Amino acid sequence: MLLLFSISYILTSFISFFVGIYILYKNRESLLNKYWSLVSLSGGLWSLSLLMVAISNREKTALIWQYILDGTAIFIPIFFFNFVLILINEYQSRRFERYVIWGGGIMIFFLSFTSLFKKGVAPLMGFNYWIQPGPLYFLFPLFFSSVVLFLILFLIKGYKKSIGLKRNQIKFILLSAIIGFSGGPTNFFPQLFNIYPFGNFLVVFYIVGVAYAITRYRLMDIKVVLRKYSVYLATLSSILLPAFALKYYVNLYFPRYSLIFDFLILVAAVSAFPVFKNYYYRAANKYFFSSLYDEREVMADLSEKLKSTLEAEKIFRYISDTLVNSFHAKTVSVLIFNEKIRAYEVKYDFGHQGGEESFTEERGFFTKVIQQSRAIVVEEIKEQAECRKYKHTFSMLEKYDIDVLIPLNVKDEIIGLLALGPKESGDMYNHDDLRVLGVIGAQAAIAVENALLFQETKEFNVKLEKEIALATRDLRDANAKLTKLDQAKSEFISIASHQLRTPLTVIKGYVSMILEGSFGLVDETKQGVLRKVYESNERLLKLVENLLNISRIESGRMQYYFEKKQLEDIIADIAADLAGAAQNKGLFLNFLKPAGLLPAVFLDEEKIRQVITNLIDNAVKYTKEGGITITLEARGGEIAFCSADTGVGIRPDDLPNLFRKFSRGTDMSLVNPGGTGLGLYVARNIIEAHSGRIWAESEGAGQGSRFCFTIPLKHAVPQQAPAAPRTGLK
Structure with missing residues (x-):
């Protein structure tokens, strides 16, 4: 004893x-x-x-x-x-x-x-x-x-x-x-x-x-304990009793083969254990513990339902039905966090007879306590030191008889809560229940977020349609006014440009005559000043011409006169005109003329001259040393022009904006203060009118640049192009 x-x-x-x-x-x-x-x-x-x-x-x-x-x-x-x-x-x-x-x-x-x-x-x-x-x-x-x-x-x-x-x-x-x-x-x-x-x-x-x-x-739920231990006891009994009986029989009649039989019995017992355990588990659920749920079946059924719809109301109902049927909860509420009012709004409720429609967060209670991605037993956290200050929140939870809170977290962000009341039987939520509820919360959170986004999109579309209907009416009125203003602007630019071009042309003529000595000899100092006047006047004339072209382009009055021309002859002529300007800066200007005769191109010679002149002239202005190389070739049903220089280059982030109106590369004003950002915009419109395309290439600042355009060999004449020889102002 x-x-x-x-x-x-x-x-x-x-x-x-x-x-x-x-x-x-x-x-x-x-x-x-x-x-x-x-x-x-x-x-x-x-x-x-x-x-x-x-x-x-x-x-x-x-x-x-x-x-x-x-x-x-x-x-x-x-x-x-x-x-x-x-x-x-x-x-x-x-x-x-x-x-x-x-x-x-x-x-x-x-x-x-x-x-x-x-x-x-x-x-x-x-x-x-x-x-x-x-x-x-x-x-x-x-x-x-x-x-x-x-x-x-x-x-x-x-x-x-x-x-x-x-x-x-x-x-x-x-x-x-x-x-x-x-x-x-x-x-x-x-x-x-x-x-x-x-x-x-x-x-x-x-x-x-x-x-x-x-x-x-x-x-621990007594039924869960009974189920687990009864299943394991029945399983072990079903395996060990026959095993010991067989071992006793072998030792009695076949002692020489005892070791072999021991090994075979061990293998058979290990193999039979999961089979017997699953059998007794199903039997226990069927005959003794019918109120217990199969968590795999619950999760699979809920998953199928959640995948079947994006309607928030249906998803809330599916979640509630699952919790009520599986856990026999008296009440289930779905609360969604409203960021604007910093409160949880009741979007779905089962079991409560009325009540509040929203609950304001008390000093970060839900953020601190619920952001744990697991089911929380209210009684469990109530006694924790850090939670004792949330008396109002716990009072509210007790008022509505809430036993368990399940956070709906997506990427560490709380989008809502599932609130469960006590079980119908009065039993507590055991450890297995809380584990399954945590998984349900994670699964439901994604479905709820998708449903809320879908609902938000639908509401936004309805609102957008109304806004568009209202805005369309305003836009029509505004567009009519803008059209009138645009017409007035174009007319003003056209009139102003015409009025400016005549005196500028006269100034150009007189300054040129003075420089040539038509009014007597001029000393070098005065010649330098007059050359600056001449260059500034040239820039103004070019600006006026560009403004006129923009006015014509935007008003649809740009006139094109297409003829078949040899593009290499036009380029050679322009290169010869600009060679002097390049030599004055110590630059080379080479035109690599094709060895053979290229196909003639259907084009407006004056407009194409303007484009090529602008591209080569820009290359001269923005190149300090080295030079410019011009190429022309026929390829793939089109003729391609390129002007490559060793100049200042273009930054990658400037390339997409080069051919927009009034757009210039970063720091280009330091190299050429007189630029306006209109030449390339006009050039793009002219090339596009020829059904071609124009672009720029550069490895970056200080790496030089290439400006290219292509014109198709088979080019359809635009409808506005007249058949008669050109006359008048273009």
């Missing part, structure tokens, strides 16, 4: 120490965990001390352990009483009771070191040593029993007042306390009633049971 006694106390001591350390490690900040850790550690020390007293070979050693035993045993019910008060949320309101119990415990603690409490230790009932009580020893079991009775009454009171998860927690702990404290006090029996302490074996169940409740801070 002593051996069995020793084994039970070694086991109790080991488990108690382990649980005490583990509980404290799980949450060092929780007062609940701290007190249960003290209960476990003092229980472990009490169990170890009792064992050492019972098996000690020396009276002095046994007496030392007895002092330790009495000191720790006194505080076990005190620690547990404080633990119970915290659990039922009456720790602060029961200060008087706590002070009384602590005072009584401390008094008995000091009394335990006197002969009034114990006379010593002596052999008793097969134990090497056991306590010999003194005249006041009865105070200890009286105090112990009173505190235990007191805390059990508090647990019963808390059980009646609580609901949902808290109710199940208290029930679990109450049962554990009754089992444990009905076994522990039997240690008073030998010294008081000469009865063996038969209840020691129950203490370990009390320690482990309550520890499990704290670690999870929610209770």
